[in-house]
Amino acid sequence: MSNEFDRYADTYDQLLDGSIPDALRENAYFAEYKVALMARRLRMASIKSILDFGCGLGRSLFFMHQYFPDAELYGFDLSPLSLDLAKRKMPQVTLTTKWSEISSIKYDCIFAANVFHHIPKEERKLAMVNCHNLLAQDGHFFLFEHNPFNPITRRIFERCPFDQDAEMLFKSEVEALANLAELMVVDSAYTLFFPKQMAFLRGFEPALRRLPIGAQYYVELAKA
Ligand SMILES: C[S@@+](CC[C@H](N)C(=O)[O-])C[C@H]1O[C@@H](n2cnc3c(N)ncnc32)[C@H](O)[C@@H]1O
Known part of the structure; x- marks a missing residue:
């Protein structure tokens, strides 16, 4: 049976680009932004494995x-x-669709970017519990999501073909789900206030982090 995202794997980047206004097309910039943010947060931690x-x-x-x-x-x-395409770029990474192939490891860090809004509402708690179970005792879980309060994010979301069946989550919903899965919130903030062309303003983001107008937000979680 083909997976929903299999339909979009070949054209994922083009479809995403087509949903985003010209001035805001910067998929790689957004991806690096999130990883860099996580690296800053983890600079004192010893991270040997990331899922x-x-x-x-x-x-x-x-x-x-x-x-x-x-x-x-x-x-x-x-x-x-999607994983076949990822494997071509990243042959050194273990990539799988089988939970059994990753579930025997406890990860120092788990990262989930724009995934939970694709998980049906009734399955989100289980997904969060599954991530809890894979996290090392002192591990770090970073979850990034679209910010439904941001009108530009909403517009992109509504235009994006692979978001048609998805449902955005508010930051408070992620925090409530985490609580149900016995994960505690270590930090959370709104992010991505400025597009790439205005990256020189990023120094102001720490001061804006509580304002619910960033394009996305993150929640950093740990085992309670
Ligand atoms: C919008 S894409 C984001 C991909 C990637 N995280 C990124 O930032 O480029 C959402 C991805 O979540 C995957 N996905 C949806 N439900 C999932 C689930 N229950 N478990 C794991 N992956 C899931 C989809 O197959 C798709 O590749």
């Missing part, structure tokens, strides 16, 4: 390889075709 949960085409894994050169990288996704 990219819902890794898609491996865009974040590409940057994780640069920012965490000593870490063993793993990617899990339900779309075999």
Whole structure:
């Protein structure tokens, strides 16, 4: 049976680009931004293994390889075709659609970017519990999501073909889900306030982090 994202694997980047206004097309910039943010947060931690949960085409894994050169990288996704494409770019990464192939490891870090809004509402708690179970006792779980409060994010979301069946989550919903899965919130903030052309303003982001107008947000979680 073909996976929903298999339909889009070949054209994922073009479809995403087509949904985003010209001035904001910068998929790689967004992917690196998130990995760099995670690397800053983890600069004191010893990270030997990272799982990219819902890794898609491996865009974040590409940057994780640069920012965490000593870490063993793993990617899990339900779309075999996306993983085939990711494997071409990242042959050194363990990529799988089979939970059994990643579930015997406890990860120092789990990263999930724009995955939970694709998981049906009734399955999100289980997905969060599964991530909890894969996390090392002192591990770090970074979850990035679209910010439904941001009108430009909403517009892109509504135009994006592979978001048709998806449903965005508010930051408070992620925090409530985490709580149900016995994960505690270590930090959370709104992010991506400025497009690439205005990257010189990024120094202001820490001061804006509580304002619910960033294009996305992150929640950093740990075992309670
Ligand atoms: C919008 S894409 C994001 C891909 C990648 N994280 C990124 O930032 O480029 C969402 C991905 O989540 C995957 N996905 C959806 N539901 C999932 C689930 N329950 N478990 C793992 N991956 C899932 C999809 O197959 C798709 O590749």
